[in-house]
Amino acid sequence: MRLAQGGEIDRTRPLTFTLDGVEYTGFDGDTLASAMLANGIVQVAPSLYRQRPRGIFSAGVEEPNALVQVGAEPSLQATTVRLRAGLVARTLSGVGRLTPEPEQHRYDKRFTHTDILVIGAGPSGRMAARTAAAGGARVILVGAGLPELSDPSGNVESRGPLGGIGDELAATQLRVLTGATAFGYYDSNYVLVAHKQTLWHIRARRVILATGAHEQPIVFENNDRPGIMLAGAVRKYITQYAVLPGRNAVVCTTNDSAYATVAALVQAGARVTVVDSRPIPPDLAPKGVEVISGLVTNTEGRHRITAAAVTTGSTQDRRIECDLLAVSGGWQPAVHLFSQSRGSVRWNGQAFVPDASAQANRVVGAANGTFDTRAALIEAAEAAVEAAAAVGYPVAMPPLPAVQEREITPDNPVWLVPGDPANQFVDLQRDATVADVRRAVGAGMRSPEHVKRYTTIGTGADQGRTSNIPALGVIAEALGTTPGELGTTTFRAPSVPVSFALMAGRDRGKLHDPIRTTPIHSWHVTNGAEFENVGQWKRPWFYPKPGEDMETAVLRECRAARTGVGMQDASTLGKIEVVGPDAGEFLNRMYTNAFKKLAVGSARYGMMCKADGMVFDDGVTMRLADDRYYVTTTTGGAANVLDWFEEWSQTEWPELAVTFTSVTEQWSTIAVVGPRSRAVIGLVAPDLDVSNEAFPFMTFRETTLHNGIPARIARISFSGELAYEVNVSGWYGLAAWEAIHEEGRPYGITPYGTETMHVLRAEKGFPIVGQDTDGTVTPHDLGMSWIVSQRKDFVGKRSLRRPDTARPDRKHLVGLLPVDPGQLLPEGAQMVALDAPTTPPVPMEGHVTSSYRSAALERTFALALIRNGRNRIGETLRAPLGDRVIEAIVTEPVFYDKEGARRDG
Amino acid sequence: MLLISCPWCGEREETEFHYGGQAFVSYPADPESLTDEEWAQYVFFRDNPKGDFAERWVHSAGCRRWFNTVRNTVTSEFLS
Numbered sequence: 001m002r003l004a005q006g007g008e009i010d011r012t013r014p015l016t017f018t019l020d021g022v023e024y025t026g027f028d029g030d031t032l033a034s035a036m037l038a039n040g041i042v043q044v045a046p047s048l049y050r051q052r053p054r055g056i057f058s059a060g061v062e063e064p065n066a067l068v069q070v071g072a073e074p075s076l077q078a079t080t081v082r083l084r085a086g087l088v089a090r091t092l093s094g095v096g097r098l099t100p101e102p103e104q105h106r107y108d109k110r111f112t113h114t115d116i117l118v119i120g121a122g123p124s125g126r127m128a129a130r131t132a133a134a135g136g137a138r139v140i141l142v143g144a145g146l147p148e149l150s151d152p153s154g155n156v157e158s159r160g161p162l163g164g165i166g167d168e169l170a171a172t173q174l175r176v177l178t179g180a181t182a183f184g185y186y187d188s189n190y191v192l193v194a195h196k197q198t199l200w201h202i203r204a205r206r207v208i209l210a211t212g213a214h215e216q217p218i219v220f221e222n223n224d225r226p227g228i229m230l231a232g233a234v235r236k237y238i239t240q241y242a243v244l245p246g247r248n249a250v251v252c253t254t255n256d257s258a259y260a261t262v263a264a265l266v267q268a269g270a271r272v273t274v275v276d277s278r279p280i281p282p283d284l285a286p287k288g289v290e291v292i293s294g295l296v297t298n299t300e301g302r303h304r305i306t307a308a309a310v311t312t313g314s315t316q317d318r319r320i321e322c323d324l325l326a327v328s329g330g331w332q333p334a335v336h337l338f339s340q341s342r343g344s345v346r347w348n349g350q351a352f353v354p355d356a357s358a359q360a361n362r363v364v365g366a367a368n369g370t371f372d373t374r375a376a377l378i379e380a381a382e383a384a385v386e387a388a389a390a391v392g393y394p395v396a397m398p399p400l401p402a403v404q405e406r407e408i409t410p411d412n413p414v415w416l417v418p419g420d421p422a423n424q425f426v427d428l429q430r431d432a433t434v435a436d437v438r439r440a441v442g443a444g445m446r447s448p449e450h451v452k453r454y455t456t457i458g459t460g461a462d463q464g465r466t467s468n469i470p471a472l473g474v475i476a477e478a479l480g481t482t483p484g485e486l487g488t489t490t491f492r493a494p495s496v497p498v499s500f501a502l503m504a505g506r507d508r509g510k511l512h513d514p515i516r517t518t519p520i521h522s523w524h525v526t527n528g529a530e531f532e533n534v535g536q537w538k539r540p541w542f543y544p545k546p547g548e549d550m551e552t553a554v555l556r557e558c559r560a561a562r563t564g565v566g567m568q569d570a571s572t573l574g575k576i577e578v579v580g581p582d583a584g585e586f587l588n589r590m591y592t593n594a595f596k597k598l599a600v601g602s603a604r605y606g607m608m609c610k611a612d613g614m615v616f617d618d619g620v621t622m623r624l625a626d627d628r629y630y631v632t633t634t635t636g637g638a639a640n641v642l643d644w645f646e647e648w649s650q651t652e653w654p655e656l657a658v659t660f661t662s663v664t665e666q667w668s669t670i671a672v673v674g675p676r677s678r679a680v681i682g683l684v685a686p687d688l689d690v691s692n693e694a695f696p697f698m699t700f701r702e703t704t705l706h707n708g709i710p711a712r713i714a715r716i717s718f719s720g721e722l723a724y725e726v727n728v729s730g731w732y733g734l735a736a737w738e739a740i741h742e743e744g745r746p747y748g749i750t751p752y753g754t755e756t757m758h759v760l761r762a763e764k765g766f767p768i769v770g771q772d773t774d775g776t777v778t779p780h781d782l783g784m785s786w787i788v789s790q791r792k793d794f795v796g797k798r799s800l801r802r803p804d805t806a807r808p809d810r811k812h813l814v815g816l817l818p819v820d821p822g823q824l825l826p827e828g829a830q831m832v833a834l835d836a837p838t839t840p841p842v843p844m845e846g847h848v849t850s851s852y853r854s855a856a857l858e859r860t861f862a863l864a865l866i867r868n869g870r871n872r873i874g875e876t877l878r879a880p881l882g883d884r885v886i887e888a889i890v891t892e893p894v895f896y897d898k899e900g901a902r903r904d905g
Numbered sequence: 906m907l908l909i910s911c912p913w914c915g916e917r918e919e920t921e922f923h924y925g926g927q928a929f930v931s932y933p934a935d936p937e938s939l940t941d942e943e944w945a946q947y948v949f950f951r952d953n954p955k956g957d958f959a960e961r962w963v964h965s966a967g968c969r970r971w972f973n974t975v976r977n978t979v980t981s982e983f984l985s
Contacts, residue, residue, distance in 0.1 A: 186906050187906055187907045187908075187919075187981055188906065188907050188908035190906045190908075203908065342980075358980065611947075611948050612948050612949075643923070643963075643965065646963075646969060646971075647925070647963070647971065648932075650970065650971045651925075651961065651971050652931070652932045793936060793937070795932075797936065797937075798933075798936035798937060798939065798944050799944070799948060801941075802941055802944065802945070803941065
């Protein structure tokens with residue numbers, strides 16, 4: 001019921017909203033929950049598992065019951081949803097459903113540094129922020145309050161006055177984020193704040209936590225009926241929203257704080273009976289209010305509470321009719337963020353309060369267990385003075401506002417009132433009861449962490465703000481100990497639910513990860529290439545002609561490269577210039593084979609190992625000058641190889657004069673491959689003598705293409721065919737590609753993609769690092785002992801002599817030919833012996849690393865890492881594939897042109 | 906997220922760095938003269954103390970320089 005006056009709502013701005021299909025009216029300044037209560041609605045959707053009637057329980061982020069879906073956004077708390085015109089909400093039973101529709105709103109991130117961050121804009125937080133900012137320090141005050149729903153026009157920040165902070169601060173460096181929630185506190189005072197549609201990443205030199213406290217319930221039988229609410233929430237509904245949640249109230253408390261609710265209820269015209277757990281309740285109630293020393297033990301009612309059963313120490317038990325039961329079981333400081341910052345907490349007999357800080361922070365006010373207003377303000381001001389001095393903007397202690405001091409009657413905390421444990425609810429959102437907790441303890445759980453997982457108490461969207469302490473009380477009682485002995489469960493971010501869209505910000509869709517394309521990319525797109533992702537690169541996979549599927553296209557491309565001429569964009573290869581008088585010596589120490597004596601103008605294939613002797617990367621290196629090498633790496637390994645070079649150069653051999661520069665993006669590389677490639681290169685580079693004698697295999701020449709483009713052309717082959725690699729400046733990549741394509745047209749030049757490249761190299765048994773190797777494969781395992789120098793040291797060499805690495809029966813790279821030449825082994829398939837058992841354990845012999853259909857072989861073939869494989873040539877193995885079995889014969893890994901007769905054309 | 910002080914660039918976000926493991930593990934002068942056990946110690950074995958630990962970092966998204974530092978593995982506080 002809406003009161004005739006009062007509250008902080010704007011009665012001149014009525015707002016119409018829809019709840020569960022029915023239209024209602026509230027005011028600007030309402031939450032959805034306060035507007036519901038104003039319309040007489042206390043009941044929400046029934047509970048998740050037991051379908052019990054439930055009602056609005058709180059007025060903030062601790063709300064366990066009143067979950068709603070607003071538009072497409074599920075699982076919002078009605079108590080934190082700000083009312084707006086046209087809002088359409090639906091009550092939810094415990095769980096929501098994400099919409100499959102893409103998020104329409106734009107979210108963003110901001111990164112900022114500040115001297116002092118104050119979290120919480122209650123009296124303590126405002127005092128701290130105002131004090132800290134007075135000396136000129138940069139201060140950010142994060143005010144909780146109402147998180148706005150998706151409001152594209154919402155201001156990102158608001159500077160200047162906030163309630164209680166005067167205009168004199170307009171000139172200071174104080175920035176106020178209203179309607180914002182700090183939800184994550186990480187190392188080095190790094191705090192995440194959800195502020196409307198912006199995720200703030202704030203790095204602060206000092207943090208002051210003024211996060212307040214959460215009121216705790218009392219666990220009694222049928223403590224979940226609609227109309228049972230936290231006492232502080234009842235007061236907030238009356239004073240802030242001018243809503244009276246019930247006319248006939250019982251207030252059940254263990255402490256003084258609920259008497260403010262009593263006063264507010266009386267002033268709003270409700271009839272009130274107080275039930276106080278303390279033997280001698282304080283004289284705090286207004287005249288005419290009955291105060292009983294006792295406890296509520298049970299309730300009656302179906303869709304709303306109708307009566308409370310009260311047990312008293314001195315007089316007879318009572319039954320009091322009511323439509324509202326306001327409960328206060330004491331206050332638990334909101335230590336979530338402090339605990340996330342690795343601060344420790346201690347049990348003070350009633351609650352867990354902050355103990356020792358692990359970072360540069362202080363906790364003040366109710367969050368520190370300081371509930372007296374004057375003491376809290378002093379604490380906040382002192383923390384601000386200390387922080388301001390620490391960051392170099394000292395301030396004096398400010399004058400304190402006059403706050404009336406009063407005497408406090410100590411709390412008499414009660415976790416649990418005797419009753420039927422099956423209907424005593426500990427966690428309303430998870431529908432978990434005292435019986436569930438006792439069952440967990442009975443099953444042997446002792447740690448609250450275990451009980452939490454067994455019962456799911458505290459795992460709801462409310463993060464157990466109203467259930468953790470009662471649960472600890474019940475566990476402690478069952479184990480005959482205290483909550484302090486048990487300790488709390490760990491607090492983790494996010495401390496309030498945060499949407500995925502906010503986390504993602506703009507890092508969605510195309511912006512999720514950088515996309516790298518070569519200078520020739522537009523040509524590939526125009527010519528219908530299908531692309532595959534290689535790291536962040538988009539590489540042409542194959543170029544299907546109309547009507548072709550992948551298999552047909554790849555067979556056509558392979559045939560062209562083997563019988564005519566093909567071309568491939570190889571620009572994604574990693575390229576590093578290694579320069580300096582010691583460049584050759586450095587490469588000698590890195591690669592398994594030697595580069596120091598490589599002739600200028602020549603190229604050499606090299607392989608690198610990590611210190612454990614396992615293959616790390618490979619590629620061709622050209623010597624451009626005495627002190628200059630041009631190293632190529634695998635596409636995916638480029639950054640790792642550069643890092644690897646830097647690491648050894650800086651940390652082990654700083655005496656070697658050598659530098660490394662990534663030139664991957666500076667060069668475009670075009671592979672021209674096949675028996676007709678010499679003719680095409682001759683046309684495109686007319687100044688070049690392309691004869692085998694003048695331009696032999698594994699050499700390169702600097703020349704100029706017929707269109708004026710300077711080019712470095714190398715005779716390198718990754719297919720076994722006569723082949724060239726044309727390197728030009730990235731600026732000319734597309735022009736060079738188009739020139740080669742044009743000159744190759746009479747020869748039927750065929751662009752091919754990565755799949756054809758893979759087939760061609762596999763036919764020759766060339767391994768791909770990362771596909772045919774996996775970090776457990778040595779050069780010897782690959783059958784490449786010829787590349788391992790016996791004369792010089794290199795990183796990893798000593799490992800190749802270790803007993804396990806030198807074992808003759810390690811897994812070797814071999815070929816596999818399926819017995820049925822039409823069957824294709826799946827890559828990754830496990831190979832077993834012919835006579836292996838068909839039920840586990842089945843000894844594994846190895847696995848397929850590469851598998852293709854070959855145009856040249858007119859059949860399928862594969863590469864595989866097989867235990868002792870080189871000594872098993874000719875043996876038949878099986879690949880059990882669930883519904884079928886493929887048999888394959890172990891072979892040498894080279895399938896095509898074993899003599900190497902084709903590379904010179 | 907840690908705030909790490911690069912000796913060349915000053916304090917930067919942890920995401921700009923890569924971790925390099927224990928510091929002062931030198932590449933042996935003559936690997937071939939080592940026993941298998943000695944070589945295995947170099948390749949595979951590192952300390953894992955609870956407390957102060959001398960370790961290597963590289964400012965890979967910044968100046969790309971390697972540096973040594975001492976970090977407390979419990980609190981992640983940098984001591985040097």
